[in-house]
Amino acid sequence: xxxxxxxxxxxxxxxxxxxxxxxxxxxxxxxxxxxxxxxxxxxxxxxxxxxxxxxxxxxxxxxxxxxxxxxx
Ligand SMILES: [Zn+2]
Numbered sequence: 546x547x548x549x550x551x552x553x554x555x556x557x558x559x560x561x562x563x564x565x566x567x568x569x570x571x572x573x574x575x576x577x578x579x580x581x582x583x584x585x586x587x588x589x590x591x592x593x594x595x596x597x598x599x600x601x602x603x604x605x606x607x608x609x610x611x612x613x614x615x616x617x
Contacts, residue, residue, distance in 0.1 A: 583607075 577593040580586065581600035588600050599607060 577588060577596050577598045579588065579593065581588055581603050582598045583603035583606075584600060586600045586602075588597060592601070597604060
């Protein structure tokens with residue numbers, strides 16, 4: 546007679562490894578482009594992994610512009 550607990554734990558492991566595989570694929574999709582969308586400077590990999598599409602300078606510039614607009 547098959548042990549149900551063993552079957553359940555196999556199933557859980559399968560689901561977990563599938564979920565981890567999905568998360569890994571998602572992060573690679575979410576990673577931003579290699580070059581800044583504004584000035585086409587290279588974006589550091591750590592920054593891209595966080596989903597940034599702009600280099601540090603352009604992001605700061607955009608933030609400044611946004612905060613100016615926020616005052617209106
Ligand atoms: Zn830039």
